[in-house]
Amino acid sequence: MTDGIRELIEAMPKVELHMHLEGSLEADLLFALAARNRVDIGFASEAALRAAYDFKDLKSFLDVYYAGLRVLITEQDFYDMTWAYLSRVRRDNVEHTEVFLAPQAHLRRGIAYGTMMDGVTRAIADAKSRLGITCGLILVFQRQFSEDDAFATLRAGEAFAGHVVGYGLGGPEVGNRPGKFARVFAEIRAQGFKLVAHAGEEGGADYVREAVEALGVDRIDHGVRCEEDGALVQELAASRIPLTVCPLSNLKLRVVQRLEDHNIARLLRAGLNVTMNSDDPSYFGGYMNDNYVATQRAVGLTREEIRTLARNAVSAAFVDATRRGELARSLEAYWAAR
Ligand code: HPA
Ligand code: ZN
Secondary structure, three states: OOHHHHHHHHHOOEEEEEEEHHHHOOHHHHHHHHHHHOOOOOOOOHHHHHHOOOOOOHHHHHHHHHHHHHHOOOHHHHHHHHHHHHHHHHOOOEEEEEEEEOHHHHHOOOOOHHHHHHHHHHHHHHHHHHHOOEEEEEEEEEOOOOHHHHHHHHHHOHHHHHHOOEEEEEOOOOOOOHHHHHHHHHHHHHOOOEEEEEEOOOOOHHHHHHHHHHHOOOEEEEOHHHHHOHHHHHHHHHHOOOEEEOHHHHHHOOOOOOHHHOOHHHHHHOOOOEEEOOEOHHHHOOOHHHHHHHHHHHHOOOHHHHHHHHHHHHHHOOOOHHHHHHHHHHHHHHHHOO
């Protein structure tokens, strides 16, 4: 790759659509919060913690991830985590981002809904006024828990729904099919919220189809295993339902063995509405620019494909027409000057 392409990527205005706030907690902040809250995370040093970021699959990652988020106790902790991410990706020229928060992971540790939501939303408001970055919040249910637990979580958060753009589904995929949450998602859709679901990361193409058909999602998170079903690929191309693809995540969790094997370029060339995202940047070795640069190098994305990925994210964002227009104009002005 020429330095020209790296610079082109780094300076490009970007939109991120798949990022777990709890997965943005860098080891240094995690350690600082552990000390501040006197939480024993079971690692002697930051280096020892980072050394544990050697995952063999989604489950082995989620074990470390759920252990790490126990350092989040106070409103300020949620603020600090959210602020750290937003200020970090602003330096990657991210202009708009949509972030996931998993309330169940915190509620079951005894953290109040208001504690997490107040910290996260205060940081989002500060980032907008001080950094000019906009951020939508998506609450994700953890699919290993029951439908009843999802409904209870939805009800417990009703007072905060005005701060939320949509709801999603995360956690260990295989064995926890999308259809388990069909009734939850139907109720949320009726309330006018956007819907997303992780599908086709470790689950097969049938999980992607089920997320579309049984949940009626507006975007698929990951979705890369759709390729195993040729008819589904054609349907996704026709419907233009966005896929929030996360190449470095897929490499770290061994969805692909080498980044060169990643199908993002093939999916794009098959006409799918693919976007580039970081997923859990502190654990997977990279934020937005790292994902773009490493993937470009590994699979040979062209300049035009980089532009298409960025345009797709603008069109797939859960924003109003005014903000979409601003993001689109910013991106087009950037490319017009190239
Ligand atoms: N998949 C499922 N659940 C998650 C992930 C992921 O990549 N990251 C955080 N929770
Ligand atoms: Zn994810």
